Amino acid sequence: MKNIINEMKLRLPAISVNESVCRSAISAFLAELDPTVEELGDIRLAVSEAVTNCIVHAYRDMPRGEVGNIYISVRLYNTREVSIEISDNGCGIENVEEAMRPMFTTGEGNERCGMGFLVMENFTDTLSVKSKVGRGTTVLMRKFLKQPEENVSDLISSSVKGEK
Amino acid sequence: MKEAKMKMEGGSLFVYITCEIDHHTAKKIRESVDTELARAMPKELIFDFSGVGFMDSSGIGLILGRLEKAQSVGATLVVRGLSPTLRKLVRISGIEKLKSLSVI
Numbered sequence: 001m002k003n004i005i006n007e008m009k010l011r012l013p014a015i016s017v018n019e020s021v022c023r024s025a026i027s028a029f030l031a032e033l034d035p036t037v038e039e040l041g042d043i044r045l046a047v048s049e050a051v052t053n054c055i056v057h058a059y060r061d062m063p064r065g066e067v068g069n070i071y072i073s074v075r076l077y078n079t080r081e082v083s084i085e086i087s088d089n090g091c092g093i094e095n096v097e098e099a100m101r102p103m104f105t106t107g108e109g110n111e112r113c114g115m116g117f118l119v120m121e122n123f124t125d126t127l128s129v130k131s132k133v134g135r136g137t138t139v140l141m142r143k144f145l146k147q148p149e150e151n152v153s154d155l156i157s158s159s160v161k162g163e164k
Numbered sequence: 165m166k167e168a169k170m171k172m173e174g175g176s177l178f179v180y181i182t183c184e185i186d187h188h189t190a191k192k193i194r195e196s197v198d199t200e201l202a203r204a205m206p207k208e209l210i211f212d213f214s215g216v217g218f219m220d221s222s223g224i225g226l227i228l229g230r231l232e233k234a235q236s237v238g239a240t241l242v243v244r245g246l247s248p249t250l251r252k253l254v255r256i257s258g259i260e261k262l263k264s265l266s267v268i
């Protein structure tokens with residue numbers, strides 16, 4: 001049976017310095033499951049993209065001087081599933097399908113390359129995006145971590161291969 | 165600047181990035197590289213990523229933006245020192261296929 005073994009909720013102002021804060025907080029929280037370097041790298045990358053979207057796009061219509069919030073909820077399950085929900089109360093996305101198309105961007109002039117959703121999709125196991133114009137966007141990502149035994153056997157088999 | 169170290173050698177401008185690259189840091193890196201590029205007018209711009217522990221798609225935007233700047237001053241762009249994770253991100257972006265960019 002799938003049970004939640006730990007849960008973390010964060011609320012941070014949508015300012016760019018918090019991109020690295022979010023990555024670090026999630027890394028620390030996941031340490032309990034002892035993910036591989038690759039798994040942790042994948043999650044850090046996907047989180048960075050989702051958080052950056054909140055900062056760059058979600059609150060672009062905010063009056064000057066006001067800052068919106070980023071809400072992050074991370075759950076760890078006994079099945080080694082990690083679920084990460086990142087939401088905002090920003091402008092929302094009119095056409096989610098179009099926004100998820102690789103290289104689609106509304107951030108021209110700011111060197112945004114329209115890869116955010118593509119990266120989230122490629123570096124996690126499931127991705128869903130829900131958005132309402134004027135209400136905000138929620139991104140839900142899941143990553144299924146390998147069993148630690150698998151990691152050990154992977155290490156052994158790769159070191160054996162290396163010796164040959 | 166602490167985000168990147170730069171040096172000119174034999175007509176090439178070497179940029180060694182020494183921080184994590186995200187939307188927050190990319191802006192600072194971009195500004196200092198562009199200033200140095202306009203001042204030094206190199207024939208080649210070499211971006212070394214071996215000191216980069218983390219990069220998201222802001223790094224791809226940074227590379228593409230510098231490619232455009234380099235071309236505008238007649239310089240070529242070389243990207244080197246990518247870790248396996250960075251290489252995976254570069255591969256997904258498809259920028260390796262650009263003829264004007266060398267990824268080594």
